[in-house]
Structure formats: C-alpha cells, structure tokens
Amino acid sequence: MELLTKYYVDFTDGKEIIKKNFTNWTSGNEILDNFIQEKQLNYEAYDRVFEWIPYSELIDIEEIGDNCVTKAIWKNGPTRYYYNSSAYIISQHPDTKTYIIVLYNNCVYCKKCGSMSLWCKQCQIDRLKNNFTNCTSGIVKLDELIQKMQLKIDDDDNVIFEWIPYNEFIKIKERGDNCLATAIWKNGPLFYDRGEQNYIRQSYDVVVLKFLYDLQDIITDEFLDQTLLRINRQREKIFCSYGISQNPDTKSYILVFNDLYFDHYCEKCVDLYCRDVLFEWIPYNKLIEIKKRGDNCLTTAIWKNGPLFYDSREKKYIRNSASQNVTLRFLHNLQNINDEFLNKVKSCLWSNSDDQYSSRNYGISQNPDTKDYIMVLDF
Structure with missing residues (x-):
C-alpha cells in the first residue's frame, strides 16, 4: 500500500x-x-x-x-x-x-488476564485472597476486618492494609505520652509496581505506631468498630494506615501509619492539629487605610500585622509579617456587650462557617470613637 x-x-x-x-x-x-x-x-x-x-x-x-x-x-x-x-x-x-x-507493544494490558489495564482490580484482589491464609493474626474477627479492608482497594495507589507481626518492628522509640512511637518496619509496606504489575515491599520503612491501650481486651464488635472508625478517619488525611499489630507482652493492639502522621497529629497529646484561623481581638490601631465600600456597614482596610496562621514546619501559630487586606463589618447599634450582641456575633460566625466560599472570620475590633464593634473578615 x-x-x-x-x-x-x-x-x-x-x-x-x-x-x-x-x-x-x-x-x-x-x-x-x-x-x-x-x-x-x-x-x-x-x-x-x-x-x-x-x-x-x-x-x-x-x-x-x-x-x-x-x-x-x-x-x-x-x-x-x-x-x-x-x-x-x-x-x-x-x-x-x-x-x-x-x-502496539507499549499498550496498557494486564499480564495475567489480558484486560486493558496496568492495574487490574480483579487480578489484584484474587492475589490478595490467595494470600489470606499466609498472614494471619490468629483471631478470626480481626482477620475478617483486615480482609475486608484489603478488598476495598480501588486503584494502584491504595495502601494494602495488613496484619504486621510485632517482631517486624525494630528501633522502637516512644514519642509523647507513651501512646505513640516511631519504628522501622523491616519488610516494609506493600506498594504497586507497574512494571512488574505486582505488589512489592519497601523495606526498612519508617512508621508511626499508635498503641490502642483502651482496646487491648478480647476482640469484640466494639473493638472492630472503633478500629475501623479510626482507620477511616485517618484515611481522609494525607497519611495512611498500613495495618495493625499487637505487642505480645502487653497484648496492646497497634495501628501502624506512615511517617506523615506527625504532620497532622501532635506527638505530645495526640490531638489533631488545628489549622483554622484563630479568632482574636484586634486593636483598632492595627487597621489602616480604612475605606467605605457601598453602604456604611462594610468597609475595607489593611491589617498591619495580619492574622495568625498555623506553620506546619514550626508546628505553631505565627503571624504573616506582611499586611493583610481585610473587610470590616460594623455592628451598629450594638455598642453594649449583651445577649443581643453575642447572638449577632455568633450568627456572623455560623453563617460564614456554613459556606465554604464565604469570608474567614479573623476576629473582632472596636472603633474607640464611635464605640461600634467591628467584625474583621477576609478581603
């Protein structure tokens, strides 16, 4: 031709x-x-x-x-x-x-079944099912939970949740108040290799251990529900849960996470970091270049020091040294602190929190001359 x-x-x-x-x-x-x-x-x-x-x-x-x-x-x-x-x-x-x-030679297909995919869900689930008997906690209900989590995989970047023998952890170091620790997982978690079209392990991976001291008794439905709840909550974050283990001496169960855990949780108190803007009292003299905008209840201004923001690296709130453009909402006829005033402030806060596109509430201020209180919002 x-x-x-x-x-x-x-x-x-x-x-x-x-x-x-x-x-x-x-x-x-x-x-x-x-x-x-x-x-x-x-x-x-x-x-x-x-x-x-x-x-x-x-x-x-x-x-x-x-x-x-x-x-x-x-x-x-x-x-x-x-x-x-x-x-x-x-x-x-x-x-x-x-x-x-x-x-064509570089077309995307599964080497096992021939389907047009580099990651074939059915083939990978079949492999996991075939491996169920090779790695077990020895507790039927817990194994069923782990298998249930594994069969939820829906993409090649999903983490395989598994039972991890405690002797796989070395160099365990306590962090904070004794419910968190870091360790090295000798075999490491499973990751999908597209070239091999199979899961391989990333050896000697640094992990975070979260000890479930409050759930160390016999496996019950309550234990499973609480464990699943914690896993699902934490899967919404960037960090992920690799699996579950148990200390053979204390019998405490352990959730195992990747090392991004401490980017989201305080290692001292184990609470989730709050990254919301702090609502605060803002001295009126910090607001400059105040200009009316439309009617007399909304104006714009520049906040000299700016609001407090959470710094992930420093793990604390700091001020942005640059000035911040803000909107001022004057609460006229509410010069006295009473229930009406507080209800008005709360209504402003709630209306903004319900709408992801509405302005942030940075805090409240007061004009020293007119005594009008002012809600300080994002520009």
Whole structure:
C-alpha cells in the first residue's frame, strides 16, 4: 500500500488508496473482510490503519500471563504509526483458527488476564485472597476486618492494609505520652509496581505506631468498630494506615501509619492539629487605610500585622509579617456587650462557617470613637 500521510486535506485520496488495496489481501472470511474494510474507510490521517495480517508475519511469539496475551515481532510492521492508538490489526492462527488482535507493544494490558489495564482490580484482589491464609493474626474477627479492608482497594495507589507481626518492628522509640512511637518496619509496606504489575515491599520503612491501650481486651464488635472508625478517619488525611499489630507482652493492639502522621497529629497529646484561623481581638490601631465600600456597614482596610496562621514546619501559630487586606463589618447599634450582641456575633460566625466560599472570620475590633464593634473578615 502506498504511504498514507496527514497531508491529504480531507483524506479523500488516502481512502482511494485504501480501496484499491482491498483486492491485495483477504482473511478468507467475507464478514471479517467487510468489517476490516469498514474500519479502514473510517481511517483518519492520524490513526493507524486497521488491517488483516497473515499469521506468518508474526515471529518470536512469546506467551505472557495466562495464555491469552502474547508478544511477538511483526516483520513488515504497521502501515501507519500513531502513538495514541491501540489496535493495529486482526490475524488468525492457521492451526487453531483462533482470531488475534495485534496491539502496539507499549499498550496498557494486564499480564495475567489480558484486560486493558496496568492495574487490574480483579487480578489484584484474587492475589490478595490467595494470600489470606499466609498472614494471619490468629483471631478470626480481626482477620475478617483486615480482609475486608484489603478488598476495598480501588486503584494502584491504595495502601494494602495488613496484619504486621510485632517482631517486624525494630528501633522502637516512644514519642509523647507513651501512646505513640516511631519504628522501622523491616519488610516494609506493600506498594504497586507497574512494571512488574505486582505488589512489592519497601523495606526498612519508617512508621508511626499508635498503641490502642483502651482496646487491648478480647476482640469484640466494639473493638472492630472503633478500629475501623479510626482507620477511616485517618484515611481522609494525607497519611495512611498500613495495618495493625499487637505487642505480645502487653497484648496492646497497634495501628501502624506512615511517617506523615506527625504532620497532622501532635506527638505530645495526640490531638489533631488545628489549622483554622484563630479568632482574636484586634486593636483598632492595627487597621489602616480604612475605606467605605457601598453602604456604611462594610468597609475595607489593611491589617498591619495580619492574622495568625498555623506553620506546619514550626508546628505553631505565627503571624504573616506582611499586611493583610481585610473587610470590616460594623455592628451598629450594638455598642453594649449583651445577649443581643453575642447572638449577632455568633450568627456572623455560623453563617460564614456554613459556606465554604464565604469570608474567614479573623476576629473582632472596636472603633474607640464611635464605640461600634467591628467584625474583621477576609478581603
């Protein structure tokens, strides 16, 4: 077939070349020939030409996976190469009469079942199921929880939650008030390797151990519910839970997290860091360049020191040294601190917290001349 290029404006000439070539090949099956010809006539200049290829053109055939996917060398090669299309041609084994779809070598497919995916959910779940009996806590209910968590995987970046023998942890160091520790996990967690299309371990990974001292008795439904609740809450964060273990001496169960845990939780008190803007009293003389905006209850200003923000690296609140543009909402006729005043302030706070797009409430101030209180909001 003559070379097909993208330089045919409407590709009419290119399709004429394809039509003339119909008599030069046949699959031996009229229905299949008609199907291939229809595919070829729908060819757009940027695609590969879908065509029939004699089986004898395929050499060095090598099976991959479970006998339904193989790789080979096509001697003549495709009529037209385009990197973003997957199917080249259809062929047939002359002995078995099995039809074959021929794909480009870097196409995305599962080596085990042949499905078009680098991460085949069903194949990976089958592998996990086959491994259930190889790693067990020895407690049926806990094993069922772990298996339930494993079967929830839905993508190749999901963490495999597993039972981790306590002797896998070395260099255990207590942090804070005795319910948290860091350790090195010798075998390390499972990560999906796209090249191998399998899960491999990242050895000697640093992990955080959270001891469940309040749940160290026999495994009950309450224990399982509480454990699952903690895992699900923490999976909403950037850090993740690798699995569960147990200290053989104290019998305390342990949730195992990656080392990003302390970016979100205080190692001393174990509480979640609060990253909200702190609501505070703001001296009126900190507000400059006050300008009315619309009616007389809303104005703009510059807050010289700016609000307090949580610094993740320092793990404390600091002020942004740069000035901050803010909006001032004057609470006229509410100069006295009473229930009406407090209810008005609360209503402003609640209305803003219910709307993710509304202004942040930085705090409250007071005009020393008019005695009007002022809500200080994000600009």
